[in-house]
Amino acid sequence: MENQNIINIENLNLSIGKQHILKNINTSIPKNKITVILGPSGCGKTTLLKSLNRLTDLNPDVKITGKITIDDINIFNTNIDVTEIRRKMGLLAQRPYPLPTSIFNNVTFGLRISGRTNKKFLLPRVERYLKLANLWEEVKDRLHEPASRLSIGQQQRLCLARGLAVDPEIILADEPTSALDPISSAAIEERFIELKENYTVIMVTHILRQAKRIADNVIFMYLGEIIEQGTAEQVFENPQQEITKQYLRGSFY
Amino acid sequence: MSKKAQLYRTFKDKINSYWMLIWLILVVLTPFLIGFGLFYKSSLIFEEHSLTNLLFSTQWKPLAGKFGFYPFIVSSLLITILAVLISGPICLLAAINLTQYAKSFILKIMQPVIDILAGIPSVIYGVWGIIFVVPFISEDIAPLFGIETSGYNIFSAAIVLSIMIIPFILNILIDVFKAIPEALTEAALSLGATHWQTIKKVLLKKAFPGIISAFSLGISRAFGETIAVLMVAGNITKVPTNIFDAGYPLPALIANNYGEMLSVPLYDSALMLAALLLFIIVLIFNLFSRITIARFEKNM
Incomplete structure (x- = not known):
């Protein structure tokens, strides 16, 4: 199981209209590791992350060529059930977007839409996933209150619990701490380090220090291309490309 | 900067903030002034008739001093509600398609189309109603139900009206879903x-409060629409019993009669009451939608 790749990306190109956003992306994501996609704003990190669970479908103007396989299944295969692919991945966005409903219903949304509506089935799972996201103690007495009443840090952990509740293999995190205070950020980072035992974490960030704290593997992107990739040690201690060196020195963001 | 120039600058600043405030107050006061004016002008009729009598009597015989608004209120409500029932779902589905499924250029094409719909004068909708909707209803639709009608009825008015309010409802709904x-x-x-x-x-x-405001704006627009509705509604003073009966909505009553027969005692005051009723019913609709939205948002 060690060093096994869960995701393989071959010759991925993505454009919106005339804009070429991702150029010849070739990479693989190892299982049970934290892979950090690093790079300055606007370099295509988020688009790459979203193409993994085909959220790029939302924009009808997007054109994709190439291949992404997850568990050896080509996700662009047209006769595949896209909801099954998405269910393999929990998404944590830049800001928490709780669904307009209660805390309980947020955590159980993924289960309920697939037909698991039995309270006896749902209740223990709500507790389990809220504990996994380190939120249970704070909300256990008000599970049926609207999620919007939680603080933003709590909301982000709720979104994590919600994503975990569909039992994914992969956690996609798109700058998940960018809207949070340092303490809430640290809570999320700690969670990730613990979660990688059972999950594969892919995190987009432009915060160098955060990448250094938690990354096992690093993909450095610039202007839609992967410039350099490898283990955190390789990329941070011994970068090969001039652009990577400049970025790590803090010459640009 | 010299002291004089400084004084002049602060003076200009003060003046500008004040005159804007004056306009604001004027805008806020207008509905109250209109409401008060209508009440004042119509108050004469209350000296001879009770409110319940005016609201629920079906007798409209100004020459005999009988002013029952019931047929007009029922006509107005029926036409408005039917129009919103027709165009509400259409707009909702169109807005969902445009914002969720359609390619971005389609929305770009639709925006001017919607604006054109909004800009067509209402008399043109009325003419369109007479030459297309009225015969369609009387020759094709009503016979399906075994009903004979001239086509000048509640249903025709509601169809014309439902098309007219589409741009208003759709525009808001698109913004709601885009937001x-x-x-x-x-x-x-x-x-x-x-x-x-x-x-x-x-x-x-998530869109529910916005959907409610869109529909309630549609209702307000529909309720006050006069010319197009007047041209196809039939305008017979009788309580409509089904949608193929002719109706006589409140705005049509005012438009058809104001300026004529004003020598008839209390007639002037009765028409002012019709306007006041229109005003109050729209106000109640708005209030109701605001309460619904506030209640919903508290539990979100």
Whole structure:
């Protein structure tokens, strides 16, 4: 199981209209590791992350060529059930977007839409996933209150619990701490380090220090291309490309 | 800067903030002034008739001093509600398609189309109603139900009206759905929801307050629309019993009669009361929608 790749990306190109956003992306994501996609704003990190669970479908103007396989299944295969692919991945966005409903219903949304509506089935799972996201103690007495009443840090952990509740293999995190205070950020980072035992974490960030704290593997992107990739040690201690060196020195963001 | 120039600068600043405040007050006061004016002008009729009599009597014989507004109120309500029932769902589905499924250029094409619809003078809608909707109803639709009608009836008026209010409702609905962050859609999809489940369980819920305001604006517009409705509604003073009966909505009553027969005692005051009723009913609709929205948002 060690060093096994869960995701393989071959010759991925993505454009919106005339804009070429991702150029010849070739990479693989190892299982049970934290892979950090690093790079300055606007370099295509988020688009790459979203193409993994085909959220790029939302924009009808997007054109994709190439291949992404997850568990050896080509996700662009047209006769595949896209909801099954998405269910393999929990998404944590830049800001928490709780669904307009209660805390309980947020955590159980993924289960309920697939037909698991039995309270006896749902209740223990709500507790389990809220504990996994380190939120249970704070909300256990008000599970049926609207999620919007939680603080933003709590909301982000709720979104994590919600994503975990569909039992994914992969956690996609798109700058998940960018809207949070340092303490809430640290809570999320700690969670990730613990979660990688059972999950594969892919995190987009432009915060160098955060990448250094938690990354096992690093993909450095610039202007839609992967410039350099490898283990955190390789990329941070011994970068090969001039652009990577400049970025790590803090010459640009 | 010299002291004089400084003084002049602060003076200009003060003046500007004040005169803007004056306009604001004027805008805020206008509805109250109109309401008060209508009440004042119509108050004469209350000296001879009770409010319940005016609201619920079906007798409209100004020459005999009988002023029952019931047929007009029922006509107005029927036409308005029917119009919103027709165009509400159409607009909602169109807005969902435009914002969720359609390619971005389609929305770009639709925006001017909607604006054109909004800009067509209402008399043109009325003419269109007479040459197209009225014969269609009398020759094709009513016979299906075994009913004989001239085609000048509640249903025709509601159809014409429903087309007229589409741009107003649709424009707001598009803005409402556009305002929902895409990340919320992404969140629901990433949890394994289908696009339809996302729309049904998340987006419609998030958009609910906006949908209510859109519909209530549609109702307000529909309620006050005069010319187009007057041209096809039939304008017979009788309580309509079904949608193929002719109706006589409140705005048509005012438009048809104001300026004539004003020598008839209390007639002037009765028409002012019709205007006041129009005003109050729209106010109640608005209030009701605001309360619904506030209640909903408290539990979101």
